[in-house]
Amino acid sequence: MAVASLATACLPPRVLRDYPRWRIVGGQSFARDCLRAEAYVRKSGKTGIGVTLVLRSLHDCAVEIRRAELVFPDGHRAAATADARALAPMVGRTLRYHWLPLPFDNDAAWDDGQRDATLELELAIAGQPVVWRMPAQHRWDQRWNDTRLVRR
Amino acid sequence: MTRTICAIRGALPAVLLALAGCPSLVQHSTRHAPGQVDLSQPPAREVGDPAAYDPPDDPGENRVAILPGASWGMGAGRTGGSAGEVAVQLRFTFPESRDRSLGKDEFPAPWAAWGGTIGWGIAQPPLDSMQHPSHRTVGGPIYAEVNRTWLYATVGVGAAIYPSSPEVGPQISATAAIYMVRARYLPESGFEIFGGFQLELPTVWTWSR
Structure with missing residues (x-):
């Protein structure tokens, strides 16, 4: 084992490609009436992004997601489907992780140099419409991952 | 001549090995840089951690x-006797094993690749000019x-x-690392065959699928 450890230590690190990633850079938390919410980009790749909405209700709370779009400065919009937006009723004090995929051609967006967009969620809380806007950026912080030092 | 050949044989493997480990010979394009994700499934484990991310x-x-x-090869050339041939060439290859991206300092020796070569035999000096x-x-x-x-x-x-004749004929070649064999047949002057050494300076461009 000692020999193996020494051999591993002497080997050069394996440096692998990293990938660009969309991040929400503002307005990540939201509070209105009976709803407290946060949004996190959990997946980001060629076919779009996937966002987890962390939804907490303070009591029975009728919440709808009427529209969920990633809006680019040139007007192009990537929208979530109706199925992806469907929410079951939130009864009492509820914590729910809602998966919200936003499919679009992210390769084309990257190649076109589109690095900024806004994640817009039009909600209805107890029937009252409200728009939750979150600026997002497509960043590539590191081009390579050193797998000897950084294990994912 | 023998000493020269020995010097070449000694130096070329070292040069080849040096080239194989030279990261600047691989150029990684940023085109199509995003990775592959499956948006149909939520993250495997979701606990609301703000830092969580599925790479x-x-x-x-x-x-x-x-x-x-x-x-540089030696063998039988156009003049009929023993001759050498000095040639330069340009080869392109399109490797097929593309399922894994290269690491930063990894040089891709392709498992399998199609390609094409254009080349020019600059000169065929005779090796039997004494006789x-x-x-x-x-x-x-x-070629x-x-x-x-x-x-x-x-x-x-x-x-x-041979543009001057002009004379056209089939050619085959085989190389393994720095060793090279090249043969051709010309209707008027007959067979030519050379064996020797070949050194290539590869540059590879990569871009995401």
């Missing part, structure tokens, strides 16, 4: 290599080949042409 999978990458090279003073240095042909490469071995099939 994308490797989409693999496209590669193209351009390999300018030079060769046959009439044998002079002549120009070599221009083009389709190649199949496996790691450091390549075979090629194509055609050679």
Whole structure:
């Protein structure tokens, strides 16, 4: 084992490609009436992004997601489907992780140099419409991952 | 001559090894840089951690290599007697094993690749001028080949042409690392065959699939 450890230590690190990633850079938390919410980009790749909405209700709370779009400065919009937006009723004090995929051609967006967009969620809380806007950026912080030092 | 050949044989493997580990010979394009994700499924484990992120999978990458090279071979040339041939060539390859992207300092020797070569036999100096003073240095042909490469071995099939005649004939070649054999048949002057050394300086471009 000692020999193996020494051999591993002497080997050069394996440096692998990293990938660009969309991040929400503002307005990540939201509070209105009976709803407290946060949004996190959990997946980001060629076919779009996937966002987890962390939804907490303070009591029975009728919440709808009427529209969920990633809006680019040139007007192009990537929208979530109706199925992806469907929410079951939130009864009492509820914590729910809602998966919200936003499919679009992210390769084309990257190649076109589109690095900024806004994640817009039009909600209805107890029937009252409200728009939750979150600026997002497509960043590539590191081009390579050193797998000897950084294990994912 | 023997000493020169020994010097070449000694130096070329070292040069080849040095090139194989030279990261600047691989150019990674940023085109199509995002990774592969499956949006149909939520993250495997969701606990509301703000820092959690599912890294994308490797989409693999496209590669193209351009390999300018030079060769020196000895054998039977156009003059009929023993001769050498000095040639320069340009080879392109399109490797097929693309499912995994290269690491930063990794040089891709392709498991399998199709490619093409264009080359020019600059000169065929006679090696038997002592016995046959009439044998002079002549120009070599221009040639083009389709190649199949496996790691450091390549075979090629194509055609050679002597523009001055003009005379055209089939050509085949095989290389393994720095060793090279090239043969051709010309209708008027007959067979030519050379064995020797070839050195290529590869540059590889990669971009995400």
